[in-house]
Amino acid sequence: MEFTxxxxxxxxxxxxxxxxxxxxNNYYIIASLLLFGNVLPGYKLVLTLSxxxxx
Amino acid sequence: xxxxxIYRRFNHTVAACFVIYFLFPESILGFDRVYLVGMFWISIxxxxxxxxxxxxxxxxxxxxxxxxxAGFVWFATGTCMILVxxxxxxxxxxxxxxxIIMASFVDPLIGEVNRKYGNKEGIIAGLMGSFVIYQxxxxxxxxxxxxxxxxxxxxxxxxxxxxxxxLIQIFPIMVMTIFYLSxxxxxxxLTLEGN
Numbered sequence: 001m002e003f004t005x006x007x008x009x010x011x012x013x014x015x016x017x018x019x020x021x022x023x024x025n026n027y028y029i030i031a032s033l034l035l036f037g038n039v040l041p042g043y044k045l046v047l048t049l050s051x052x053x054x055x
Numbered sequence: 056x057x058x059x060x061i062y063r064r065f066n067h068t069v070a071a072c073f074v075i076y077f078l079f080p081e082s083i084l085g086f087d088r089v090y091l092v093g094m095f096w097i098s099i100x101x102x103x104x105x106x107x108x109x110x111x112x113x114x115x116x117x118x119x120x121x122x123x124x125a126g127f128v129w130f131a132t133g134t135c136m137i138l139v140x141x142x143x144x145x146x147x148x149x150x151x152x153x154x155i156i157m158a159s160f161v162d163p164l165i166g167e168v169n170r171k172y173g174n175k176e177g178i179i180a181g182l183m184g185s186f187v188i189y190q191x192x193x194x195x196x197x198x199x200x201x202x203x204x205x206x207x208x209x210x211x212x213x214x215x216x217x218x219x220x221x222l223i224q225i226f227p228i229m230v231m232t233i234f235y236l237s238x239x240x241x242x243x244x245l246t247l248e249g250n
Contacts, residue, residue: 004057004114011069018072025078027247029191030152034071037160041065048058 005049012042060170063115064163066127071159073134074152077247089142096135103128126220133158133224146228147235147245153192154228157206161185162223165210181207185227195243201234202227 015038022031079088103125106113116125134155141151161184169177185203193199209222234240 004062008062008065011065014072015069018075021075021078030074030156030247033156033160033188033191034074037071037156038065038068041061041068041163044061045057045065048061 008045008049015042057114059115063117063126064167066115067130067163068159070130070134071156073138073159074155076138077148077152087142089139092135092138092142096131099128099131123215124218126218129218130158130220130224133221136221137224137228146232148247149193149243149245150198150228150231150235152247153189154202154224154231156192157185157188157202157227158220158224160188161206162210162220165207178207178211181210193243195241197241198231198234198243201240202231205230 015034019031019035022028022034076088076091079091081088083091105111106125107122113125120126137146137151137155140146141148161181164184165177165181168180182203185206186199189199189202190196193202205227206223209226210219213219231240235243
């Protein structure tokens with residue numbers, strides 16, 4: 001479980017860094033797609049993680 | 056325990072970040088960047104080999120994947136095939152990027168809509184999602200329509216030894232490339248720079 005949490009944090013970082021790199025290279029559409037495409041599943045995952053911590 | 060279905064979906068959508076490969080320099084430490092693809096694919100196969108042999112368990116696996124090749128292996132295989140064919144000069148860059156992003160987002164979208172609303176709604180969501188992504192990246196109506204229809208068609212059938220994670224990448228890009236190379240499809244800018 002601890003490993004999975006670290007892995008999820010790395011995934012968040014990967015999304016942010018990749019979006020940033022595309023943005024800095026002026027590929028705004030790709031950057032937005034990467035960011036917004038991951039927002040909903042990423043947010044839902046945070047919710048389930050925080051629910052677990054509360055329990 | 057985390058929600059396995061959501062965890063699986065998130066892993067799927069993060070796979071869109073594979074397109075960062077197209078910003079890598081042609082040569083890394085003196086080696087052609089395509090070797091990275093080979094190394095990545097072999098490491099995925101090794102992880103799967105040890106997982107299937109019970110060396111460790113991974114979160115987010117479906118029950119039937121305990122004895123079968125997991126979806127992430129099929130997806131990685133599809134992406135690696137696209138990248139290798141792109142390096143060989145068969146698949147245009149713009150088709151490769153758009154298809155990898157489309158497959159990463161649309162497959163979980165169809166799965167989620169199927170689960171919540173039903174199959175018909177899943178097809179509509181898949182068509183709309185893939186069309187919007189293709190249109191945003193390629194920007195040519197013909198390829199957006201062809202790509203989205205093929206993506207949704209190949210996502211439907213379920214095979215025991217072949218996964219839709221692979222098919223949803225290979226077939227749309229193959230059909231679009233055939234249309235382009237045969238001259239049936241309209242001209243377009245083949246690289247990201249032109250879009």
